Amino acid sequence: xxxxxxxxxxxxxxxxxxxxxxxxxxxxxxxxxxxxxxxxxxxxxxxxxxxxxxxxxxxxxxxxxxxxxxxxxxxxxxxxxxxxxxxxxxxxxxxxxxxxxxxxxxxxxxxxxxxxxxxxxxxxxxxxxxxxxxxxx
Numbered sequence: 001x002x003x004x005x006x007x008x009x010x011x012x013x014x015x016x017x018x019x020x021x022x023x024x025x026x027x028x029x030x031x032x033x034x035x036x037x038x039x040x041x042x043x044x045x046x047x048x049x050x051x052x053x054x055x056x057x058x059x060x061x062x063x064x065x066x067x068x069x070x071x072x073x074x075x076x077x078x079x080x081x082x083x084x085x086x087x088x089x090x091x092x093x094x095x096x097x098x099x100x101x102x103x104x105x106x107x108x109x110x111x112x113x114x115x116x117x118x119x120x121x122x123x124x125x126x127x128x129x130x131x132x133x134x135x136x137x
Contacts, residue, residue, distance in 0.1 A: 001036045002117050003095035006124060009132045011064070017131050018066040021059040027126035029119060043074070043119070046111050050074050064088070076104030079116055091130070096120045 008014045015022050025034050028043040037056040042049050051074075059068040068084045071078060081098040085092050098116050100109055 001095060001097045002120060002123065003093070004121075005093050006036065007091050008087070008128060009090075010096045011087055011089050014060070014131045015066075017127065018085055018092075019049055019061045020086065021056050021068070021129065023127065024059075024068060024123065027123045027130070029122050041072075041129055043115060045074070045108060045115060053055055057124060077102040077108060078105075079112060080111070081116060081122070092124075106107070115128075 005112040021037065022034070025039055026032060028039070028041065028136075030043050032042060032095055033040040037059075039054045041052055041054060043052055044050075044073075049134070052072050053074075056068065057071050058067065060067045060119060066087070066089045068083045068085075070081045070083075078101045079094060080101075082099075083094060083096045085094045085109050096117075098113055105112075
């Protein structure tokens with residue numbers, strides 16, 4: 001699991017931005033196609049690029065918390081990413097947890113987890129930039 005805290009300019013803008021799962025997808029690097037809650041992306045696993053298919057399994061706003069669960073399927077591996085973002089007045093507190101399965105999960109576990117953590121940080125960074133720089137989403 002990884003977690004962090006980021007400063008934001010507006011709680012209202014943050015909740016508005018984060019409550020729309022499409023903004024999550026727009027901030028995900030490597031996405032080539034979005035179809036409602038399904039997407040296709042190219043991700044790097046070590047030295048190779050792999051085409052993956054992902055689905056937003058759950059997207060829920062509960063007061064000032066936004067919960068997301070995304071399943072990403074690639075050759076021989078399935079990664080489930082669960083995130084919780086808590087929006088406070090001038091900051092967001094986030095945490096992400098990863099679950100790997102599939103016949104390559106053990107062999108590629110460390111590499112895939114490292115990549116998933118990096119992608120999570122990029123998505124959070126993109127989201128914070130969008131929240132702090134725009135009045136709409």
